[in-house]
Amino acid sequence: MRYPASEKLEIIRLVEEGHLSARQTLAKLGIPRTTFYRWYDRYLQRGEAGLQDQSPKPKHV
Numbered sequence: 001m002r003y004p005a006s007e008k009l010e011i012i013r014l015v016e017e018g019h020l021s022a023r024q025t026l027a028k029l030g031i032p033r034t035t036f037y038r039w040y041d042r043y044l045q046r047g048e049a050g051l052q053d054q055s056p057k058p059k060h061v
Contacts, residue, residue: 005051008039015040 003011011029015022015036026036042050 002053005048005053008051009043009048011036012040012043 011031014029015025018025020028022036023033026033039051044050
């Protein structure tokens with residue numbers, strides 16, 4: 001399932017500001033930790049623009 005950037009940002013904020021651990025919050029939301037941390041790394045590097053969907057096509061063939 002693909003999440004829009006706005007939902008990804010909301011999930012990141014829930015994890016950052018929540019009183020539960022990241023693991024517990026993500027388990028309740030049904031989001032794999034690897035997926036969340038991929039989003040979070042892109043968010044830290046490029047801000048909200050990093051959360052936009054990227055084309056799954058390779059850049060070079």
